[in-house]
Amino acid sequence: MSKIANAFKDGKAFIPFITCGDPDLETTEASVRAMIDAGADLIELGIPFSDPTAEGEVIQAANMRALSAGLKVDDVFGMVKRLRKDTDIPMVFMTYANVVFSRDPEVFIKKCADVGIDGLVLPDVPYEEKDDFEAICNKNDMDLISFVAPTSEKRIATIAKEAKGFLYIVSSLGVTGTRTEIQTDLDSIVKLVRENTDTPCAIGFGISTPEQAAKMAGVSDGAIVGSAIIKLLAQYGKDAPAEIGRYVKSMKEAILSI
Numbered sequence: 001m002s003k004i005a006n007a008f009k010d011g012k013a014f015i016p017f018i019t020c021g022d023p024d025l026e027t028t029e030a031s032v033r034a035m036i037d038a039g040a041d042l043i044e045l046g047i048p049f050s051d052p053t054a055e056g057e058v059i060q061a062a063n064m065r066a067l068s069a070g071l072k073v074d075d076v077f078g079m080v081k082r083l084r085k086d087t088d089i090p091m092v093f094m095t096y097a098n099v100v101f102s103r104d105p106e107v108f109i110k111k112c113a114d115v116g117i118d119g120l121v122l123p124d125v126p127y128e129e130k131d132d133f134e135a136i137c138n139k140n141d142m143d144l145i146s147f148v149a150p151t152s153e154k155r156i157a158t159i160a161k162e163a164k165g166f167l168y169i170v171s172s173l174g175v176t177g178t179r180t181e182i183q184t185d186l187d188s189i190v191k192l193v194r195e196n197t198d199t200p201c202a203i204g205f206g207i208s209t210p211e212q213a214a215k216m217a218g219v220s221d222g223a224i225v226g227s228a229i230i231k232l233l234a235q236y237g238k239d240a241p242a243e244i245g246r247y248v249k250s251m252k253e254a255i256l257s258i
Contacts, residue, residue, distance in 0.1 A: 002118070002119075002143050002164060002165050003090050003118045004042065004090045004092070004118050004119050004143055004165035004166055005165075005200070006090055007041040007042035007089075007090045007166070007200075007222070008041070008166070008200040008221050008222065010041075011256075012217040012218075012221060012222050012223075012255045012256070012258065013041035013042060013166075013200070013202060013217075013221060013222030013223075013255075014039065014040055014041055014213065014217075014222060014223055014225075014248065014251050014252045014255050015040070015041060015042045015043075015044055015202055015204070015222055015223065015224040015225070016035050016040050016043060016044065016224075016225055016226070016229055016244075016248055016251075017044040017045075017046060017094065017204075017224060017225065017226030017229065017230075018031055018032065018035075018043070018044070018045060018046060018226075018229055018230070018233070018244075019046040019048060019059060019062035019063060019066055019230060019233075020045055020046060020047060020048065020066060020071065020075075020076045020079065021048060021065075021066030021067075021069060021071030021075070021076070022048075022062040022063075022065045022066045022069075022230070022233055022234075023065060023066075023069065023233065023237050023238060024069060024238070025071065025075055025076070025079055026238075027233070027237070027238050027240060027241065028045075028079065029079050029082065029083065030241040031229075031233070031240060031241045031244045031245075032045075032083060033083075033087075033241070034241040034242065034244050034245030034248070035244060035245065035248045036087055036089050037245060038244075038245045038246070038247075038248035038249040038252060039248065039249060039252035039253075040089070040248055040252065041089070041090070041222070041252075042089065042090040042091070042092065042166075042222075043089060043090070043091045043092075044091075044092050044093075044094050044121065044224065044226070045076065045080070045091060045092070045093050045094065045117075046059070046062075046063070046093075046094045046095065046226075047073060047076055047093055047094070047095035047099055048062075048063040048064075048066040048067050048071060048095075049063060049095055049096040049098065049099050050063070050064075050067060051096070051098075052096060053096070053123070053124055056227060058227040058230050058231055058234070059226060059227055059230055061230075061234070062230045062233065062234070073099065073103065073108075076093075077111055077112075077115050080115045080116055080117060081115045081116070083116075084115065084116035090118045090119075091116065091117055091118055092117065092118055092119035092120060092121055092143075092145060092165070093112060093117050093119075093120055093121065094121040094122075094123070095120075095121075095122065096122065096123070096124050097122055097124050097125050097133075100120075100122070100133070105132065105133060105136050106136055109133075109136045109137055109140050109142060110136075110140055112140070112142060113140035113141060113142050117142065118142060118143065118165070119137075119142055119143035119144070119145050119164075119165045120133070120137060120142060120143070120144050120145065121145045121168065122144070123147065127146065127147075127155060127158075127159050130144060130146070134164075143164040143165030143166075144164060144165075145164070145165050145166060145167075145168050146159050146162065146163045146164070146167055146168065147159075147167075147168045147169075147170055148160065148167060148168070148169050148170065148189060148193065148201075149169075149170040150170065150185075150189070152189075156189060156192050156193065156196075157192060157195070157196045160192070160193045160195075160196035160197040160199070160201075161196045161197055163193075163197050163199040163201075164199065165199070166199060166200045166201060166202055166221070166222070167193060167197065167199055167200070167201040167202070168201075168202060168204060168224065169186065169189060169190065169193070169201050169202065169203045169204070169220060170203075170204065170205050171186065171203050171204065171205045171206050171207070171216065186203060186216070186219050186220070187219055190219055190220050200221040200222065201220045201221055201222075202220055202221055202222035202223060202224050203216040203217075203219065203220045203222070203223055203224065204223070204224030204225070204226070205224075207223050207224065207225050207228075208225065208227065208228035210250050210251055210253070210254030211254065213225065213251045213254050213255055214254040214255055214257060214258050217255040217258060218258045222255070223251070223255060225251060228247070229244055229247065229248075232244050232247060
């Protein structure tokens with residue numbers, strides 16, 4: 001069984017996202033530890049890229065800050081290796097195909113597995129082009145995470161049937177970022193997903209408040225939050241880990257209350 005399934009074994013999962021290296025890797029590592037202590041079930045680690053097409057302005061800015069500070073992919077691998085000395089929480093990388101290709105997919109994915117990464121999220125790789133990446137992930141006991149979006153329509157059942165780890169359901173059209181209201185008919189999407197797979201599904205994009213997190217977890221198996229956490233990093237800088245820990249605790253408590 002996928003290690004990522006452990007994130008959902010006790011019920012609804014809270015999955016925070018953080019851009020590695022913003023403002024520096026020490027703050028990222030401290031923030032990850034704070035999120036784990038606060039009850040996060042799975043950590044999504046963003047490897048910065050110069051053209052993060054799925055991201056809104058908040059996470060785009062975080063990518064630029066990290067890259068401008070000189071962050072290297074090997075630095076992120078080193079951080080994960082340190083974290084793995086004392087935590088077995090499921091962790092996945094979120095990055096873009098060019099980052100993987102620049103190091104050779106075989107080399108990159110094997111390194112991910114070697115340091116203890118459990119899955120890979122590549123938002124710019126469409127379902128029809130995933131096979132090459134997925135074959136290498138399978139060989140290294142990692143899960144390539146699939147996306148279902150409101151525009152997936154007739155492909156939802158097909159994508160769900162082949163989903164591994166967890167299925168990432170995109171709540172809204174457009175890029176990442178906080179939203180005051182999510183109006184997509186997510187109930188219908190989740191119903192179709194569950195008719196075609198036992199793989200857990202979690203909803204991301206636009207979630208920022210405990211109320212939204214509880215609502216999305218009520219519909220699915222969990223909630224994914226990124227931009228709201230990155231805003232705390234932008235606001236508090238190196239002092240952000242404590243604020244992030246408090247925020248994650250409030251989100252996890254909201255999910256557990258449903």
